[in-house]
Amino acid sequence: MDLAWPVTAWALWVTALAAAFKVSSRERLLEAPRYEVPAPVVELLRGMRSQDVFQAALFDLAGRGWVTIEGDRLSSTPPRQAPLRPYERWVLERVATRLGGKPYAPVTALMPEGSDLDSDLVPLVRQTAIELGLARRRWQTMIVPLLLAMGLVVPWYATISAAGLSWPGMIATMVSFVAGGSLLMAGRGFLPTEAGREIAGSDRAPLDPRQQWIYTGSGWRGAEIEPPGSSAPVPKQQEVSGYIVKRWAVNDMDPDSMSSRRAYYVALHDGSSEKATSYLVKEGVYHDVLPGDFVRLLVKPRTGRVVRMLGHERHW
DSSP states (O other): OOOHHHHHHHHHHHHHHHHHHHHHTOOOOOOOOSSOOOHHHHHHHTTOOHHHHHHHHHHHHHHTTSEEEETTEEEEOOOOOOOOOHHHHHHHHHHHHHHTTOSEEEHHHHOOOHHHIIIIIHHHHHHHHHHTTSEEOSSSSSHHHHHHHHHTHHHHHHHHHHHTTSHHHHHHHHHHHHHHHHHHHTTTOOEEOHHHHHHHHOOOOOSOTTOOOBOOTTSOOSSOEEOSOOSSOOOSSEEEEEEEEEEEEEEEEOTTTOSEEEEEEEEEEOSSOSSEEEEEEOHHHHHHOOTTOEEEEEEETTTTEEEEEEEEEOOO
């Protein structure tokens, strides 16, 4: 079984792929916008989930009077005659549909399905980021990814011709299917520009502390939160459970490096206490949970740090 030609064909295809990605990575340097970037665009560029992008859009619209948010309840306001971005119109239409004529509803009840957010909202926010110069398409047209996907036929056929249905042929078939599908599904691609990366990497905290997504369905009144850590005698580690009622990020000073860092917190409510308790979590946990989720956490009570998440349930 001579695999010289298949290996050569695969090497040529990989070289073409690498060259295409290298050329597409070049960009024209632009200055970061000097105007306020919409919060949903910032959340998208930071890699936050579509639910966070939707929430940011809701609070942005509330700040401009399109809806009213009090605690974790949203109510509609009389229609206004003012220009809206396409993603803002989409958000307001979905909110109106889910309200169904009711005067108000919990924010969690207004959240569209994740598949709808990913397929409808996120592309609209991406387009806004591109129009603002904060992102760009990797490919100007679909010609390049289409040619790359079609080009897989050559090394695949060379491998099948030389090896038949043996393991090299099966591996070539699997790689061709996965690589070709990935190229086509990614479409024209989406890449933050230098200005977009600067915006995404900035450590600015929310200007308005009221623009925080909270959850009061567990009985928490939305006011009191105990700070993390305890000076009382406590075990080294302890399991706690409850509802995530709030989460936030702030800029803290790292005592070791004396540099600024972003710290992530969640507030947990056990369903009966008057106060919620805050805990310091890692960025991954912060991204995984949303207000309204029921979680079990292994924590260090003295410092208020979460060691790991033991359980996670979403009821909405």
